[in-house]
Amino acid sequence: MLKTAQDLIRRAGERLGLTPGDIEYLLKTEAEHEFEIELTDGKRFKAFRTQHNSVLGPYKGGIRFHPEVGAEEVRALATLMSIKTAAVGLPLGGGKGGVAVNPREISREELEELSRKYVAGLIEHIGPDKDIPAPDVNTDSRVIDWMVAEYEKLTGDKTKASFTGKSIENGGSLGREAATGHGGVIVLREVLEELGDSAQPITMAIQGFGNVGSYFGEIAEKDHPNWRLVAATDSSGGVYSPNGLDAKETDKFKRENGRLAEYKIAGARTITNDELINTEVDVLVLAALGDVITEHNMDTVRARYILELANGPISEKAYDYLIQKGIIIIPDVLANAGGVVVSYLEWLQNKAGEHWPEARITQELEQYLTAATRHIFKRAVQDKISPTEAAISIAIERILKVRDSRRQQR
Numbered sequence: 001m002l003k004t005a006q007d008l009i010r011r012a013g014e015r016l017g018l019t020p021g022d023i024e025y026l027l028k029t030e031a032e033h034e035f036e037i038e039l040t041d042g043k044r045f046k047a048f049r050t051q052h053n054s055v056l057g058p059y060k061g062g063i064r065f066h067p068e069v070g071a072e073e074v075r076a077l078a079t080l081m082s083i084k085t086a087a088v089g090l091p092l093g094g095g096k097g098g099v100a101v102n103p104r105e106i107s108r109e110e111l112e113e114l115s116r117k118y119v120a121g122l123i124e125h126i127g128p129d130k131d132i133p134a135p136d137v138n139t140d141s142r143v144i145d146w147m148v149a150e151y152e153k154l155t156g157d158k159t160k161a162s163f164t165g166k167s168i169e170n171g172g173s174l175g176r177e178a179a180t181g182h183g184g185v186i187v188l189r190e191v192l193e194e195l196g197d198s199a200q201p202i203t204m205a206i207q208g209f210g211n212v213g214s215y216f217g218e219i220a221e222k223d224h225p226n227w228r229l230v231a232a233t234d235s236s237g238g239v240y241s242p243n244g245l246d247a248k249e250t251d252k253f254k255r256e257n258g259r260l261a262e263y264k265i266a267g268a269r270t271i272t273n274d275e276l277i278n279t280e281v282d283v284l285v286l287a288a289l290g291d292v293i294t295e296h297n298m299d300t301v302r303a304r305y306i307l308e309l310a311n312g313p314i315s316e317k318a319y320d321y322l323i324q325k326g327i328i329i330i331p332d333v334l335a336n337a338g339g340v341v342v343s344y345l346e347w348l349q350n351k352a353g354e355h356w357p358e359a360r361i362t363q364e365l366e367q368y369l370t371a372a373t374r375h376i377f378k379r380a381v382q383d384k385i386s387p388t389e390a391a392i393s394i395a396i397e398r399i400l401k402v403r404d405s406r407r408q409q410r
């Protein structure tokens with residue numbers, strides 16, 4: 001994933017005529033922190049925080065608890081965060097962190113100790129105006145609330161602006177949980193309108209019916225009755241129903257039973273994840289993991305659009321192949337930016353000591369993503385480049401413009 005992210009930046013930079021020095025500047029990380037957390041019972045875990053670029057504002061990005069977390073993945077995700085915040089016009093930089101742990105294999109007490117020690121290990125490097133982490137894979141508001149409490153204990157800061165993704169009672173924002181899926185719906189709607197494709201009904205398949213995928217499905221169902229969800233999977237596989245799936249009911253089954261492969265309803269059949277990718281639909285929604293479409297399965301895709309709600313779900317080779325085939329890839333840095341937009345709104349509320357109603361959050365989310373989508377797709381058409389390249393080009397230009405104006409002021 002790191003290579004794909006870096007190659008996309010390198011390619012966009014070369015097309016924009018940047019100097020090798022500027023391209024290196026965009027690729028390099030400003031700081032990388034790697035340390036070991038030892039729990040009182042002796043268990044040890046490797047912890048990471050990468051701070052990629054802060055020219056637009058404090059670093060922003062999630063913390064992932066997963067056994068496969070490593071320096072390279074964290075670096076790739078931090079790089080994508082800098083591009084994402086810049087592409088949607090937020091005054092924030094990019095960072096990412098994680099701990100190589102399977103949270104299901106440790107107790108609640110150990111999880112709390114791990115979360116607090118993660119903060120203690122980074123205390124010099126994070127804070128409301130330096131680096132504002134958020135939840136990511138396997139971390140949630142409970143983990144973030146422990147982290148905020150530890151930050152407050154060690155620094156005396158009471159603003160709650162040190163982390164986003166907190167519980168509502170602890171300074172979290174309304175609309176944050178649904179924000180990434182909700183943002184995906186707004187972006188897809190705008191893309192269809194921008195490309196003159198919004199009048200016809202569309203069919204969709206969702207890979208990864210977790211937090212992001214299920215909110216996307218439910219909000220799409222509510223806001224767009226002419227978008228039909230025909231397939232959905234999780235890591236166990238899932239269901240295909242040509243007549244359409246009820247997203248709310250599908251989510252209810254998933255929450256109560258855990259495995260979508262066991263979801264049985266009239267007119268539907270069980271499918272594997274390979275079959276989901278091979279489903280003939282208008283929009284394939286990737287909301288599970290990185291690198292799920294590669295050279296091994298790229299020729300099985302039969303969708304017209306791919307909405308990248310996961311980070312980096314398409315490898316570089318597959319990306320070139322799919323673009324060549326005329327498939328429109330709606331890039332992750334735009335499609336899943338709803339989460340970081342509402343994180344930014346949470347941070348603003350904490351700094352101002354305010355709590356905004358959900359209607360205001362939705363309105364601001366709409367404004368950021370509508371403007372960003374139009375800008376990116378207009379640029380793609382104007383420069384005859386893919387939306388991914390357009391998003392990266394816009395982000396790069398914003399970062400370099402601010403860097404250069406700072407240099408001139410010195």
Ligand code: NAD
Binds near residue numbers: 311337
């Ligand atoms: P989640 O853990 O809630 O959901 C992930 C879902 O994917 C689960 O249902 C899991 O069973 C399924 N899955 C795992 N492997 C799969 C496979 N091989 N095939 C099909 N399904 C599979 O996570 P989430 O918060 O919904 O995040 C999903 C993706 O979106 C991640 O890549 C994450 O980095 C990205 N993302 C999340 C946010 C956010 O706000 N949560 C923001 C930006 C990007």
